[in-house]
Amino acid sequence: xxxxxxxxxxxxxxxxxxxxxxxxxxxxxxxxxxxxxxxxxxxxxxxxxxxxxxxxxxxxxxxxxxxxxxxxxxxxxxxxxxxxxxxxxxxxxxxxxxxxxxxxxxxxxxxxxxxxxxxxxxxxxxxxxxxxxxxxxxxxxxxxxxxxxxxxxxxxxxxxxxxxxxxxxxxxxxxxxxxxxxxxxxxxxxxxxxxxxxxxxxxxxxxxxxxxxxxxxxxxxxxxxxxxxxxxxxxxxxxxxxxxxxxxxxxxxxxxxxxxxxxxxxxxxxxxxxxxxxxxxxxxxxxxxxxxxxxxxxxxxxxxxxxxxxxxxxxxxxxxxxxxxxxxxxxxxxxxxxxxxxxxxxxxxxxxxxxxxxxxxxxxxxxxxxxxx
Amino acid sequence: xxxxxxxxxxxxxxxxxxxxxxxxxxxxxxxxxxxxxxxxxxxxxxxxxxxxxxxxxxxxxxxxxxxxxxxxxxxxxxxxxxxxxxxxxxxxxxxx
Numbered sequence: 001x002x003x004x005x006x007x008x009x010x011x012x013x014x015x016x017x018x019x020x021x022x023x024x025x026x027x028x029x030x031x032x033x034x035x036x037x038x039x040x041x042x043x044x045x046x047x048x049x050x051x052x053x054x055x056x057x058x059x060x061x062x063x064x065x066x067x068x069x070x071x072x073x074x075x076x077x078x079x080x081x082x083x084x085x086x087x088x089x090x091x092x093x094x095x096x097x098x099x100x101x102x103x104x105x106x107x108x109x110x111x112x113x114x115x116x117x118x119x120x121x122x123x124x125x126x127x128x129x130x131x132x133x134x135x136x137x138x139x140x141x142x143x144x145x146x147x148x149x150x151x152x153x154x155x156x157x158x159x160x161x162x163x164x165x166x167x168x169x170x171x172x173x174x175x176x177x178x179x180x181x182x183x184x185x186x187x188x189x190x191x192x193x194x195x196x197x198x199x200x201x202x203x204x205x206x207x208x209x210x211x212x213x214x215x216x217x218x219x220x221x222x223x224x225x226x227x228x229x230x231x232x233x234x235x236x237x238x239x240x241x242x243x244x245x246x247x248x249x250x251x252x253x254x255x256x257x258x259x260x261x262x263x264x265x266x267x268x269x270x271x272x273x274x275x276x277x278x279x280x281x282x283x284x285x286x287x288x289x290x291x292x293x294x295x296x297x298x299x300x301x302x303x304x305x306x307x308x309x310x311x312x313x314x315x316x317x318x319x320x321x322x323x324x325x326x327x328x329x330x331x332x333x334x335x336x337x338x339x340x341x342x343x344x345x346x347x348x349x350x351x352x353x354x355x356x357x358x359x360x361x362x363x364x365x366x367x368x369x370x371x372x373x
Numbered sequence: 374x375x376x377x378x379x380x381x382x383x384x385x386x387x388x389x390x391x392x393x394x395x396x397x398x399x400x401x402x403x404x405x406x407x408x409x410x411x412x413x414x415x416x417x418x419x420x421x422x423x424x425x426x427x428x429x430x431x432x433x434x435x436x437x438x439x440x441x442x443x444x445x446x447x448x449x450x451x452x453x454x455x456x457x458x459x460x461x462x463x464x465x466x467x468x469x
Contacts, residue, residue, distance in 0.1 A: 003418065003432045005397060007439060008379040017442040020449045097423065125424025127404060150377075154425050157406040202377050205420060205428045231442065257435040258420055258428055267407045267427070 012229035021234035022057045028238065031245040035061035037193045038240060039332060041183060042200035043069035043360025044228045050365040052230040054237075062237065065194055065332030066355075066362035068182050071147045071175070072099045073354040073361040074283040077318040079175055080105030083144045085312055086173065086305060087118035093136060095129050096144035097151075098122040103357050106318050126158040133170045141170045142305045149211075150202040152176040152294065153267035156274045159296075159303065173305040174295050177281060179203050180211050181292035186331060187219050193332050196240045198233070199225035201255045208263025209253050216249045227255035274300060282317055284354040285326035324353035329362055336366040343367055377422035379430060382415050394421060 011017075040046055046066050049055065055064060068074050080100075084107050087094035094110070101122055102109050114120045119139075121132060126143060133141045145155040155176065162170045179200055187194055199212050204225050212223040222243045226236035236254040243250060253259050274297060281293030296304045306313060320326065323341050328334040336342050336355065346352035348364050355361035359368070383400065384393035390405045392413060404425045405413055413419060418430035 003435055005379065005381050005395070005418065008418065008430065008435065009397070011439045011442060014442065016446050020442070020445045023449060024445070125404075127424050150427075151423060153407050154423050157404065157425065160406070202420075202422065202427070205377075257431045257438060264407060264428055266409055270407070 009229075012227065012231045014231060017231045018052070018057070018234050021231070021238050025057075025062070025234070025238050025241055026059050028241045028245055029059045029061055032061050032241065035063060036195040036240070036244060037063045037065050037332065038196050038198055038237065039065040039067045039186070039194045040198040040233075041067035041179060042198075042203070043067075043073065043358065043362075043365075044202070045198055045200070045226065045233060046362055046365045047360055048228055048230055048233050050369040052233075053369075054230065054233060057234070058237070062241065066329065066335075066365075067186070067332075068283065068286060068330050069355060069362060070099075070358050070360040071151070071177055072103055072358035074177065074182075074285060075100075075103060075146065075175060075354075076282045076284045077105045077320070078282075078314065078316065080109070081107060081318070082173060082306075082313050083110055084108065084113050084118075085314075086142050086144070086309060087113045087120045088116075089140075089309075089312075091139055093119045093121060093132060093139050093141050094144055095121045095123055095132060095141055097126075097146060098124065099358060100144065100146060102351070104351060126154050127161075129158060129170055130161065130167070133167055137169065139169065142173055143170065144173045144175070146175050148177060148179050148200070148203050149207045150200075150205070152275065153206060153264070153270050156267075156270040159274050159300070160270060162303065163300070170303070171305045171308060172296060172303050174275070176275065176294040177283070178292055178294070180214070181289050182283060182286065183212075183215065184219075185286065185289050185292075187215070187221060189331055191331065191333055194221065196222040196224075196243070198236055198240070199223045199251075201225050201227050201232075201259055204253075204255070204259045204263060206264050206267050208261050209251060209259055210261050210263070212251050216251050220249055222249050223251045225251075225253045225255050225259050227258070284320065285330045287327070320354070321352045326353035326355045326363070329355050336363040339363070377420045377427060380419055380421045382413055382417045382419055382426075385413065385415060392419075392426060394419060394426070396421065 110120045209225050215221045215223045224236040224239045275294040276297050277291045278293045278295045282288050301307045325339045351357045355363035380394035380396040382392050391402050419426045
């Protein structure tokens, strides 16, 4: 029997398979000498875990710690403010992905900027900038680029076209961040309760599983790179539990239909051509993380909106609301319902903190699917 | 944000380096700029993310996973059956 598209959806969401893994995990977990806390780093996994009620399927000695979530959640206010300020420039069309619509900066969100007359456009793909640029020759198109490793090469691919075709009115404000550095920070925290990681998978489709090698090797924490479907997550949890009861500590790939050790080399080469590491980047909720983000290389500074608009872009940092405990949630020290403003002053329609901003944040997932635990 | 969608390639435009993909009945174009030349063929399953094909889905690995799932379900069914038989054997009110 060949593969059908339907298989890729249905067979990885099959209730009987989920139940079978539930049984295997519950049986294996009896052999655990102590409870284990698994951090799912990626918001896509948080979403699956909450949507399918996975915590209720598991025994009491397996817990989740919800990780930094998504590139939108961790975007600090000062970067949102950059986008806001750029969009307010008379001759600028600010283009970004739809995820950024309602993320609040200190002056408001990009949606607010739009209601004040700014030309902000939310696109499905960065490549849409090409059409916008050719239709608006008298305007400067600034692509506000966001995303983890998953989304970085798409920005590089757009820049590649811009450079090769000599397009003069497309510029970039780069906010691409990298996952392993944030994982290292979280695991190095003396209060860290993380015992194992569910590794982000679409990050690894691009970067390969090799980017997580340090965690079993240097930190003694197993990593299983997992797909996003509920069966993927259950199978990955089962693999993690088996590592503990068999006294192994390894990097494993559950998502082998898409992830290899080396990843997508062509995409990596494109990234290397145009981007270099920033010395520092501040993550909303987590603070400063060295070498955890990318910027355009100096040789492409003519395309870099941060260089061109240096005069109008503030460089000071802006802290989150005092009552918000997103930082502790991201470190696994607290759960969303423990926050005093969860679901009241802070909800998806009016988010205060980073974990409520995106549908993939831990607070937003708890809000949407109920406080289940 | 990082969720991507399994899709099937139905057409390839070599000139534009673009593939038309089918995502459960919805057809759309996706850039091939992140894939090696000639790597993606009609009939391939791919992962689509913000207008780009990120990677091909390994059909063998996907099928192998699905087979594993079927196997663990049938093992479980077998176990349940055995258990039911044992329970029936131990039933005190059996009338023969």
